Amino acid sequence: MYQLAPNIELLFTEAGDYHDRVRAAAAAGFDAVEMWGPTGVDAPSTPKDLPALKAALEETGTQLTAQLSEPRTQFMIPPWDHSEFFRKLDEGVEIAHFLGTPRLVVGSGTGFGGWKRQVQLDKLIEIYQKAIAQIDGSGITLVLEPVNVRVDHPGSLLDRTSEGVYVARGVDSPFFGVLYDIYHSAVEGEDMEAELANGGDLIRYVQLADAPGRGEPGTGDLDWPERLRILRASGYDGPIGLEYYPQTASAESVKHIAALAASA
Secondary structure: OOOEEEEOOOOOHHHOOHHHHHHHHHHOOOOEEEOOOOOOOOOOOOOOOHHHHHHHHHHHOOEEOOEEOOOOOOOOOOOOOOHHHHHHHHHHHHHHHHHOOOEEEEOOOEOOOOOOHHHHHHHHHHHHHHHHHHOOOOOOEEEEOOOOOOOOOOOEOOOOHHHHHHHHHHHOOOOEEEEEEHHHHHHOOOOHHHHHHHHHHHEEEEEEOOOOOOOOOOOOOOOHHHHHHHHHHOOOOOOEEEOOOOOOOHHHHOHHHHHHHHOO
C-alpha cells in the first residue's frame, strides 16, 4: 500500500487556507500532504502561515512529505551567481525542520545554449555537491526533479529521468536523489519500466498526474494499475505526491488512485 500525499496547492483548495486544506485532506483519510514553496518566493507558490500550518499538521498527525527549495535558480544563465540559492537553502532547511518535512525538491533551471549539455549536467553535479556539503548533518534529502519541456516547462535543462540519475550518481550522497514524476516522464515519451530499471535505486520521491491534461488519474490515457505495478517492481515504497489539477471536487478526484494505491 502506497502512502499518498495530496498537493495542497492544487487539492482541497475548497477548504480555504493551507492549514485548513491539511485538515480537509486528513478528514478525507490522508495522513500526508505535500506543497510547493513555503515563503512564496517563486510563482506560482504563495506565502504560507507557517505556525498555522505546523499546528494543523500536528493536530491531524499529518506528514508534510515534500516542499520546494526556493528560489528556483536559473543555474546556467550568466552571470552564474548562485549565492541566493545557497543563502535560501539554509532557510529552507530551517523551515523543513520546523514543519517536519524530510525532503526539499530542487531543479535544474533553464539551460544555456552556449554550453554543451554534458558540461551543464556536470556543473549541476558541482552545485549540488556544494549544497549537500552545506546542509550536512541536517537529515534533509534534496530530490532533483526532471520536468517535461513539451508542455509545462519549456526551456528547462533537465527533462530526462536518465540525466537526473546521472547527476544524482555524480553527487553521490544518500541525502541526494531523484524525484520521478510519472506525468512528466509520460509527457516526454519515456518508457517508465526502462527508466526505473536504470535509476530506481536513486528515486527518493515520486509524484503523479494523468496524461495528457495533468488531471487526476482516470482522466487521461495512462494505465494506472500498470504504472503502480512497475513502480512497486522497481523497489520504491515511499510516498507518492498527488500533484494534479483536479477535474472534480478534491475528495472525489482522489478516489480512483486511492483505491488502486491501497492494493499496490
